[in-house]
Amino acid sequence: MEFDTDIAIVGGGPVGAALALALRNSPLRVTLLEARSAPAASAARDPRPIAISHGSRLLLERLDAWRTLMPAPIAHIHVSQRGGFGRIALSARDAGVPALGYVVDYSDVFTNLANAARVAGSDYRDDARVSAIHRDGDGCRIDYALGGDTAALHARLAVVADGGAIDGIAPAKVVDYAQCALTARVRAAQPHRDTAYERFTTEGPLALLPFGTEMALVWTLTAARAQWLEGAAESEFLAALRNAFGGRMGEFTQVARRASYPLMLRLSAHADPAHVVTIGNAAQTLHPVAGQGFNLGLRDAWELAQVLCTTPAQALASPDGLRRYRNARRLDRLATAGTTHALVRLFSNDFFALGAARGAGMTLLGCVPPARDFLARRMIFGTHG
Numbered sequence: 057m058e059f060d061t062d063i064a065i066v067g068g069g070p071v072g073a074a075l076a077l078a079l080r081n082s083p084l085r086v087t088l089l090e091a092r093s094a095p096a097a098s099a100a101r102d103p104r105p106i107a108i109s110h111g112s113r114l115l116l117e118r119l120d121a122w123r124t125l126m127p128a129p130i131a132h133i134h135v136s137q138r139g140g141f142g143r144i145a146l147s148a149r150d151a152g153v154p155a156l157g158y159v160v161d162y163s164d165v166f167t168n169l170a171n172a173a174r175v176a177g178s179d180y181r182d183d184a185r186v187s188a189i190h191r192d193g194d195g196c197r198i199d200y201a202l203g204g205d206t207a208a209l210h211a212r213l214a215v216v217a218d219g220g221a222i223d224g225i226a227p228a229k230v231v232d233y234a235q236c237a238l239t240a241r242v243r244a245a246q247p248h249r250d251t252a253y254e255r256f257t258t259e260g261p262l263a264l265l266p267f268g269t270e271m272a273l274v275w276t277l278t279a280a281r282a283q284w285l286e287g288a289a290e291s292e293f294l295a296a297l298r299n300a301f302g303g304r305m306g307e308f309t310q311v312a313r314r315a316s317y318p319l320m321l322r323l324s325a326h327a328d329p330a331h332v333v334t335i336g337n338a339a340q341t342l343h344p345v346a347g348q349g350f351n352l353g354l355r356d357a358w359e360l361a362q363v364l365c366t367t368p369a370q371a372l373a374s375p376d377g378l379r380r381y382r383n384a385r386r387l388d389r390l391a392t393a394g395t396t397h398a399l400v401r402l403f404s405n406d407f408f409a410l411g412a413a414r415g416a417g418m419t420l421l422g423c424v425p426p427a428r429d430f431l432a433r434r435m436i437f438g439t440h441g
């Protein structure tokens with residue numbers, strides 16, 4: 057059978073584009089189908105901040121997609137709970153890395169990776185919305201709308217990196233947290249000194265990340281409270297934030313770029329049909345409390361590229377073709393999703409005994425160097441740390 061391409065990547069978001077880049081020097085023909093029409097313009101409307109781990113920086117450097125990102129470094133991480141004892145303080149110097157992580161705009165990651173994939177020669181098609189993927193002979197047929205027309209692409213393998221948008225691709229376990237993440241840029245009276253704060257409050261976890269002269273806020277709340285705060289007057293918003301976060305940064309003085317995102321855990325069983333493999337948010341959508349979704353998706357893209365480069369083209373869509381990839385990713389996926397889910401459950405609960413257990417756990421982690429180092433390495437490198 058004649059194929060139009062070897063690998064069709066469905067979704068040109070950060071993870072799909074990273075895969076295209078990781079395959080840039082391989083003999084495989086790669087076509088990327090992205091639903092957005094003008095990536096730079098439409099992605100700019102998504103203001104979520106992304107914390108990138110040091111391990112992800114190393115991968116982005118290998119993909120030649122780091123230099124142009126201009127990220128804000130995180131030199132210290134401070135974890136605490138409002139109204140409870142216990143805290144954890146991590147520092148880049150103690151961990152022996154230049155920064156514990158970096159903060160970037162989702163829109164910058166999106167455009168940077170999409171542009172790098174184009175420059176590297178990938179066939180990146182905008183305005184191409186996929187509607188269905190069918191098994192077809194030794195490979196698959198992908199139906200998509202291109203502008204106003206319908207089109208089909210025959211590929212040996214479909215890699216789905218659509219963020220979980222297309223229904224029915226692979227069975228998945230879904231937990232609806234009935235929460236939203238409210239994001240915004242805020243200014244405070246005191247400088248952040250490259251410190252990221254994670255504060256567990258009775259309403260949910262609240263993260264303040266250093267971002268140039270501002271701080272990027274990611275605040276987990278009930279949907280109703282997030283909706284109210286998104287539209288509240290600036291003074292009401294700043295007062296509510298001060299009340300939840302406390303006085304460590306002095307008064308908050310300004311807020312801009314508010315947006316909210318519904319939160320869920322969506323974990324595909326990785327029992328994908330043989331001609332399809334899911335990566336990034338399409339394989340696992342996590343709560344942002346630990347800032348791991350993109351970092352994990354980037355590791356998916358990197359490891360999948362290594363397997364694709366060493367698998368004979370005719371075996372790509374066979375039942376055993378990608379078993380090596382699926383087995384290799386299992387531990388990282390399950391450990392990261394499990395830890396994130398446990399954090400959400402533990403820290404979204406105001407029950408006194410749990411508050412005391414959280415405090416004791418944080419004190420222990422903060423005081424015992426091996427435990428703290430383990431935590432730091434997990435945050436910096438994932439399960440490979």
Ligand SMILES: Cc1cc2nc3c(=O)[nH]c(=O)nc-3n(C[C@H](O)[C@H](O)[C@H](O)COP(=O)(O)OP(=O)(O)OC[C@H]3O[C@@H](n4cnc5c(N)ncnc54)[C@H](O)[C@@H]3O)c2cc1C
Pocket residue numbers: 066067068069070071072089090091092104105106107108162184185186187217218219220221222237239274317335336337338344346347348349350351352353
């Ligand atoms: C508030 C918030 C904060 C976050 N913070 C962090 C963080 O600090 N660190 C971290 O690592 N992660 C974080 N994440 C998670 C991170 O945003 C995701 O893990 C990451 O964006 C996943 O990238 P992706 O490419 O898999 O999916 P997406 O970013 O969702 O991209 C999917 C792409 O597929 C395209 N697409 C969709 N449907 C179709 C279709 N039918 N046909 C063709 N294309 C299609 C979309 O247009 C999009 O471009 C956060 C998430 C949220 C909501």
